[in-house]
Amino acid sequence: MSNESKPHRGTIHVESAKILSHERFPGDQFVLRVAAPECAAKALPGSFVHLRTDPMLRMRRPLSIMRVSATEGWVDMLYKVVGEGTRLLSARQEGETLSMMGPIGKPFVAHPERPRALLLGGGVGIPPMVFLAEHLRRTGGFDPLVLMGSEVPFPFRARPSEIIVPGVPDGVIAAMPLMEDWNIASRLASLQGYPGVFEGYITDLARAWLKALSEEQRTQVEIFACGPHPMLAATAMLAREFSLPCQVSLEEFMACAVGGCAGCVVEVQEDNGPAMRRVCVDGPVFDASRVFV
Amino acid sequence: MNADDRDLLHVEFCGMPFDSPIVLLSGCVGFGEEYTRVAGFSNSEVGAICLKGTTGENRLGNQPHRVYETPGGMLNSIGLQNPGARYVVDNILPKLDFSETRFIANVSGSTVEEYVEVTRIFDDSNIDAIELNISCPNVKEGGAAFGNDPDMSARVVAAVRAATRKPLITKLSPNQTDIAENARRCIESGTDGFAVINTLMGMAIDIEQRAPILGNNQGGLSGPAIKPVALLKTHQVHQVARKHGIPIIGQGGVTNANDALEFIIAGASAVGVGTALFYDPLVCESINSGIADYLRRHQLSSIAQLVGTLELNSAISACDVCVE
Ligand SMILES: Cc1cc2nc3c(=O)[nH]c(=O)nc-3n(C[C@H](O)[C@H](O)[C@H](O)COP(=O)(O)OP(=O)(O)OC[C@H]3O[C@@H](n4cnc5c(N)ncnc54)[C@H](O)[C@@H]3O)c2cc1C
Ligand SMILES: Cc1cc2nc3c(=O)[nH]c(=O)nc-3n(C[C@H](O)[C@H](O)[C@H](O)COP(=O)(O)O)c2cc1C
Ligand code: FES
Numbered sequence: 001m002s003n004e005s006k007p008h009r010g011t012i013h014v015e016s017a018k019i020l021s022h023e024r025f026p027g028d029q030f031v032l033r034v035a036a037p038e039c040a041a042k043a044l045p046g047s048f049v050h051l052r053t054d055p056m057l058r059m060r061r062p063l064s065i066m067r068v069s070a071t072e073g074w075v076d077m078l079y080k081v082v083g084e085g086t087r088l089l090s091a092r093q094e095g096e097t098l099s100m101m102g103p104i105g106k107p108f109v110a111h112p113e114r115p116r117a118l119l120l121g122g123g124v125g126i127p128p129m130v131f132l133a134e135h136l137r138r139t140g141g142f143d144p145l146v147l148m149g150s151e152v153p154f155p156f157r158a159r160p161s162e163i164i165v166p167g168v169p170d171g172v173i174a175a176m177p178l179m180e181d182w183n184i185a186s187r188l189a190s191l192q193g194y195p196g197v198f199e200g201y202i203t204d205l206a207r208a209w210l211k212a213l214s215e216e217q218r219t220q221v222e223i224f225a226c227g228p229h230p231m232l233a234a235t236a237m238l239a240r241e242f243s244l245p246c247q248v249s250l251e252e253f254m255a256c257a258v259g260g261c262a263g264c265v266v267e268v269q270e271d272n273g274p275a276m277r278r279v280c281v282d283g284p285v286f287d288a289s290r291v292f293v
Numbered sequence: 294m295n296a297d298d299r300d301l302l303h304v305e306f307c308g309m310p311f312d313s314p315i316v317l318l319s320g321c322v323g324f325g326e327e328y329t330r331v332a333g334f335s336n337s338e339v340g341a342i343c344l345k346g347t348t349g350e351n352r353l354g355n356q357p358h359r360v361y362e363t364p365g366g367m368l369n370s371i372g373l374q375n376p377g378a379r380y381v382v383d384n385i386l387p388k389l390d391f392s393e394t395r396f397i398a399n400v401s402g403s404t405v406e407e408y409v410e411v412t413r414i415f416d417d418s419n420i421d422a423i424e425l426n427i428s429c430p431n432v433k434e435g436g437a438a439f440g441n442d443p444d445m446s447a448r449v450v451a452a453v454r455a456a457t458r459k460p461l462i463t464k465l466s467p468n469q470t471d472i473a474e475n476a477r478r479c480i481e482s483g484t485d486g487f488a489v490i491n492t493l494m495g496m497a498i499d500i501e502q503r504a505p506i507l508g509n510n511q512g513g514l515s516g517p518a519i520k521p522v523a524l525l526k527t528h529q530v531h532q533v534a535r536k537h538g539i540p541i542i543g544q545g546g547v548t549n550a551n552d553a554l555e556f557i558i559a560g561a562s563a564v565g566v567g568t569a570l571f572y573d574p575l576v577c578e579s580i581n582s583g584i585a586d587y588l589r590r591h592q593l594s595s596i597a598q599l600v601g602t603l604e605l606n607s608a609i610s611a612c613d614v615c616v617e
Pocket of ligand 1: 061081084252279
């Protein structure tokens with residue numbers, strides 16, 4: 001039997017990834033850049049890596065990919081310290097290496113017939129949205145809006161936007177600088193009262209934008225989301241309210257991250273009833289209407 | 294694997310030729326193809342692969358969370374999620390490449406009848422052997438309930454033995470009082486081999502929620518933390534099994550060649566690797582070469598020469614290993 005009949009084979013690389021930079025942001029957030037050329041060459045928006053955070057801690061931790069450069073061979077991740085693994089990772093220094101597996105998982109898939117891609121990233125759900133935005137920009141023909149929510153300071157210095165976004169309340173002007181550089185519309189939401197940031201839920205900001213669109217414009221919208229579970233549930237409801245297709249990226253505890261252990265499942269409604277699907281290889285991206293019913 | 298290592302690493306297990314003593318363990322490698330996603334990983338590096346525990350009907354398994362790291366190991370409570378034996382035989386086995394390695398079905402059930410039914414379905418397939426899982430700690434009925442009671446174990450083994458001519462490997466639970474006695478009864482009932490051990494039962498607690506972390510409250514502990522227990526159990530079963538020429542797949546916490554060698558010396562003819570794959574998916578290569586190096590260093594020409602060569606200290610007699 002040839003490998004042609006087994007296209008899954010050899011798609012995940014194990015690399016000894018050298019830390020190129022490791023930057024700390026308020027709220028125990030870190031941006032990590034590692035050299036991992038195989039992963040960088042094959043990653044797609046929604047792909048994640050599974051990494052050994054420290055030689056002392058043997059089980060790996062999954063982290064989404066935020067950006068890659070296939071030509072320079074690096075991979076960026078954004079993570080927040082929440083426990084032992086991420087704490088140990090945060091102590092790792094530039095020049096050290098991490099064992100990293102990737103890229104893993106089914107990516108987000110945007111559709112040209114729906115060029116108004118609405119990207120929602122909450123907290124450490126921001127990274128895949130950055131990747132998707134960059135990907136859509138490269139692909140061309142898309143006019144995405146990126147909304148990000150966080151209850152700790154954003155892991156970047158927000159900048160007043162020069163791009164007009166319909167439906168957004170007056171004064172909500174803070175944007176992610178990277179998006180501005182890419183000429184992609186973005187806005188921020190938080191309950192913490194940060195200047196220029198929408199005070200409320202990211203889904204309320206999204207609803208305001210959707211309402212400001214014409215019926216015809218709305219038929220061109222597709223929603224992509226990653227973030228905490230309640231945010232994804234609210235996003236799925238929003239998608240239903242406006243009859244829009246919606247893809248969400250999910251998280252669950254993992255062991256193997258290659259589909260071997262069935263440890264990372266979520267319940268999904270399929271045509272013939274409920275099924276348990278693996279977040280690592282059947283996801284992490286799922287059709288929201290199958291997960292939140 | 295280079296040709297020299299291949300000669301050294303060859304083992305015969307229940308009449309099956311294995312290219313390596315490594316057996317990938319049930320529940321850690323899905324239905325045989327999952328790890329081939331990893332570049333550099335090859336099924337032909339291992340002697341055999343045990344497929345996920347399979348039952349008569351499909352099972353959705355337990356609620357998440359299902360896996361959790363603990364010191365030196367991990368807990369799992371998958372709950373035997375599988376698509377049912379018929380589906381496995383009709384849709385999964387045809388896609389496996391049997392030229393790369395041996396594939397072993399892991400048969401599970403809630404009743405003796407179900408074990409027999411599943412075994413019959415696999416007997417009528419190209420699967421290489423049957424591993425009888427009478428030790429799964431993660432389902433309410435069946436599994437460990439059979440494995441912890443020597444009478445029940447003997448009944449299941451006898452019934453399944455009558456349903457298949459393929460090699461029959463009985464997987465024993467560490468969660469029982471006298472594993473050697475259970476092994477003896479399984480041999481009487483016709484088992485061809487043993488897998489020793491399955492996971493130990495355990496729990497992890499979220500102190501903020503004051504609730505168990507696993508959806509199923511409890512789960513099976515695997516990984517390096519259980520290796521000392523697994524070694525002793527392998528040794529104990531070997532004391533009984535060797536008299537009948539019955540081989541053992543020793544398992545529990547193997548992460549490197551030295552661990553594997555310990556199991557072989559304790560009495561295992563083949564060595565299981567499960568949790569270690571989660572740490573390092575390419576670990577088999579180094580285990581193979583480490584074992585081959587050891588054999589060369591000790592001027593042994595086969596693994597068989599090393600199996601059960603443990604020399605006990607005189608203070609302890611072979612079949613009476615004291616607890617205190
Ligand atoms: C596909 C995927 C992508 C992710 N992307 C990111 C990201 O880009 N940035 C980021 O900060 N975090 C991300 N996470 C969550 C991240 O994996 C966890 O925060 C991390 O595993 C916590 O490990 P810990 O040891 O610090 O925490 P602990 O709470 O001590 O972890 C204990 C165990 O639970 C697991 N665990 C705890 N929380 C989670 C969780 N939310 N998801 C999965 N496993 C968990 C850990 O892996 C570990 O095995 C992602 C998770 C998944 C599944
Ligand atoms: C996630 C997971 C799932 C498992 N599922 C099964 C199973 O379906 N049937 C079975 O007999 N053993 C199952 N086991 C037990 C393993 O096959 C093995 O006996 C045990 O994990 C000890 O080996 P290890 O420490 O190398 O992992 C499972 C173990 C793990 C970690
Ligand atoms: S983590 Fe093992 S199947 Fe997903």
